[in-house]
Amino acid sequence: MRPPLTPAVERWRQRIRRRSRPRFRGLSFNRLIPNLMTLVGLCAGLTAIRFALMERWEAAAIAIVIAAVIDGLDGRIARLLKATSRFGAEFDSLADFLCFGVAPALVLYLWTLSVWGGLGWAPCLMYAVCTALRLARFNAAIDGAPKPAYAYNFFTGVPAPAAAGLALFPLFLFLQAEAHGVAMLADIARHPILSAAVLLAVAALMVSTLPTWSFKNFKVPQEYVLPLLLGAGLYVALLVSEPWAGLAAAGVIYAALIPLGVRSYRRLKAEAELPGAGDELQERRTA
Numbered sequence: 001m002r003p004p005l006t007p008a009v010e011r012w013r014q015r016i017r018r019r020s021r022p023r024f025r026g027l028s029f030n031r032l033i034p035n036l037m038t039l040v041g042l043c044a045g046l047t048a049i050r051f052a053l054m055e056r057w058e059a060a061a062i063a064i065v066i067a068a069v070i071d072g073l074d075g076r077i078a079r080l081l082k083a084t085s086r087f088g089a090e091f092d093s094l095a096d097f098l099c100f101g102v103a104p105a106l107v108l109y110l111w112t113l114s115v116w117g118g119l120g121w122a123p124c125l126m127y128a129v130c131t132a133l134r135l136a137r138f139n140a141a142i143d144g145a146p147k148p149a150y151a152y153n154f155f156t157g158v159p160a161p162a163a164a165g166l167a168l169f170p171l172f173l174f175l176q177a178e179a180h181g182v183a184m185l186a187d188i189a190r191h192p193i194l195s196a197a198v199l200l201a202v203a204a205l206m207v208s209t210l211p212t213w214s215f216k217n218f219k220v221p222q223e224y225v226l227p228l229l230l231g232a233g234l235y236v237a238l239l240v241s242e243p244w245a246g247l248a249a250a251g252v253i254y255a256a257l258i259p260l261g262v263r264s265y266r267r268l269k270a271e272a273e274l275p276g277a278g279d280e281l282q283e284r285r286t287a
Contacts, residue, residue: 034078035088038095041070045099052107060107061171065247067099068161089142093135100164101131108195111171116192123199127167130203131160137207150268154211154261158202162212162254166202169251170195176244205258211265212258 048063074092078084105124113120134157141156158166174189188194220228239246 030081031083031085033081034074034083035091037070037074037077038088038092041067041074041099042095044070045095045103048099048103049106052103052110055110057107057111057171058175060103061168061175061247064099064103064107064164064168067095067103068164071096071099071161089139093139096160097132097135100160101128101135104164104167105199108167108171108199112190112192112195116196120192120196123196123203127199127203130206131163134158134163134206135160148269148272150265150272151211153214154265155214156212157208157210158205158212158258159214160206163202163206165247166205166251166255167199169248170198172244172248172251176242176248179244210258211261213261213264 044063044067048060048067051057051060051063071092078088105127109121109124113124137156170189174186177183177185177189235246235249238249
């Protein structure tokens with residue numbers, strides 16, 4: 001048997017072991033992934049502006065769509081990795097303002113509204129300002145009073161990524177018409193009146209108090225699962241075969257869902273205000 005080590009030798013071995021395996025303090029890499037994704041989305045929004053300055057309209061539209069996809073993923077990944085933070089929320093809002101407030105307005109101005117000069121710049125300013133106000137209201141609500149349970153499935157007003165998709169509807173329509181040589185439809189889509197009207201309407205929707213579905217905790221009834229899957233498959237097929245038509249259709253579908261979201265919100269609010277509704281909700285939670 002080996003003789004026992006003396007206390008001095010044992011302390012020396014522990015000191016060497018600690019030096020050979022240093023431990024660094026800081027955040028784990030998993031907690032940085034959502035912020036890195038937000039950074040990539042911010043770069044995509046900046047790149048969209050660069051493509052617009054080069055009059056590469058397809059590339060500019062694709063860059064904004066990529067930024068929207070990343071924005072839809074980074075928050076969910078942060079919650080899955082338990083990496084949510086106030087810094088991430090503020091960083092995400094700043095990136096959203098550039099990607100979905102500044103970039104779409106500049107793209108549409110350089111694409112068609114510049115022919116009106118200062119008059120064409122006014123809808124772009126209104127859209128960007130309303131985006132900033134909408135994001136500021138969203139950030140202020142984080143530290144506000146808790147909302148009713150039924151309200152967590154809804155946004156107040158149209159969120160910035162969805163607003164960017166709606167604002168770019170004329171550009172999507174133009175690219176689809178141009179790809180198939182439909183000159184009349186392309187001329188209509190590129191007319192400044194259409195882009196200005198869309199920008200002003202979307203700006204009003206962002207700062208409105210209309211409840212819109214967030215789709216975060218959206219539950220689909222059992223009987224609608226199969227039709228929803230079939231519809232999603234058809235939409236993916238359209239998006240792959242005719243991407244600009246698919247993106248334009250997404251804007252139309254989202255706009256059509258806004259009245260349905262308002263009706264659903266009012267129904268849930270009326271049910272929650274019924275006598276005994278709180279007790280029934282508590283029984284469902286404890287069941």
